[in-house]
Amino acid sequence: MKLFQCTNCKNTVVFENHTCVNCGYFLGYSSYYNTIVSLDTNASQWKLIDLENKTYVYCENHKHDVCNWLVETSQESEFCLACSLNRTIPQLLDEENLEKWKHIELAKHRLVYQLLQFRLPIISKIEDNQNGLCFDFLSKDDLVKASKDIKTGHANGVVTLLISEADPVVREQVKKQMAERYRTLLGHFRHEVGHYYWDQLICDDEHVLQSFRSVFGDESESYSDSLQRHYENGPKSNWQQSFISKYASSHPWEDWAETWSHYLHLTDVLETAYNFGMQTDPKITSPESLKMNASFNPYKESSFNKFMDTGIPLLYALNSMNRSMGEDDPYPFIISEPVKKKLEFIHNLLKGI
Structure with a gap:
């Protein structure tokens, strides 16, 4: 930021x-x-x-x-622009709903800020029902009224978020139930909007689609069957070698959305570091792998190698600082070589390379 x-x-x-x-x-x-x-x-x-x-x-x-x-x-x-994307918000006469919605809007506005920096198209579904984007923020009352089970997710440009996710206690409980390493409101937004931009940037471009498949796999395999296998049998064995998260191993669409969200995480952290003029010079015998200088605006940087050579040491330093405060790692992930290739695909796609 x-x-x-x-x-x-x-x-x-x-x-x-x-x-x-x-x-x-x-x-x-x-x-x-x-x-x-x-x-x-x-x-x-x-x-x-x-x-x-x-x-x-x-x-x-x-x-x-x-x-x-x-x-x-x-x-x-x-x-x-950010608020015009809302299609459904919770009943605000309920103070608890209002407080949760405030947290949700803070995260969503940060998402829209980032989409603007990438110069991605942001079109309200109210203006363009076929290609637009909108958000439904649903309370427990909305869920009671619904005739079907509703979960946080994306479908045809509609990003649905249960406002219970704004409660840190609930979010931590779900995180433990799902054995997840990371779960935040901003992370939800980045993941779900990744599905939307897959439709906008990849789906109808045959050349880009083939390139996507060569990196992420064939998305035409049954999505529902893949998710059912994932929830029944767990993630693919040795998933850490090829995927950024367990959930990413369930299907190429989820691999894309998870990797997309991580690219947005890394870009945001790099922009913050750039604005603070951050650099490191580790006091160890062989410091080269942990040296970094965030001397560039990541939204304008075309070199993926420079992006990663700066980003990975920065994340290591960020984790180390958090541990000094007795907190968990804010980025508890390992970026393997196959994941780097996926991140590079997204980098090149967004840079128009």
Whole structure:
């Protein structure tokens, strides 16, 4: 994530801040200009010199304290790009639902930020029902009303997320039940949107599809049968040698979505390190494999080798720092050579190589 500053007092602020804690000015994020600007607290709309003298208001969801993105007044929608993708949100009169939805929106806005940096098409399903993307955030009441079992997942551009996932206790319980090494809201979004972009970037391009199959395998094998085998028999033997996770070994579609989410994890971490000017010079006898210098913007870097040669030492350092605080590794995965090939496929696809 990029580092941001209040344009009034130059205090460092984070992506989600609505107000500068130093000077008290309101803060608004422009997704078009990828910047945060300070706003007069005595106004409800602002003509902003920093944004080409155009007039802006907050996204409609700002009133719920879940969004700090700005909307140009000349636009028809009262919602920002990220919030315009919502098709279903929970009943907000329930304070528990509202609190969970806030956490969900924080993660989703970070996802949309990243999709914009990749210059991926972001089209609301409300505008394009066939090719668009939307999100359904369902509460326990929604599940009771439904006539079928609903789970977090993706289908035809609809990403469904059970808002119970926003409860860290529930999420940890499911993590243990599923014997998973990593489970976060942002991870869910990155995985599920990977399925959507498989449809957009690969499905209808025969050349890209054949290249995909040479790396990930034949996705035409029965998806339902593959998942049933996975849940009944467990992951493929020696899955660590070829897959980033157990679930990735279940079917090429899940392998793609898992690897896609990990590519997004790594890119985000690298951008953060780049903005902090991070580099390492390990105090060991042979430090070469752990040296790194995050001196580049990963969204603009075409060299996959540079991407990985910087990313892997960075993740090692990140894990080590967490252990110093008595916390688990934030990235408890091993990137094998076959997984690198899959990550490289995604890298080249996104860079247009």
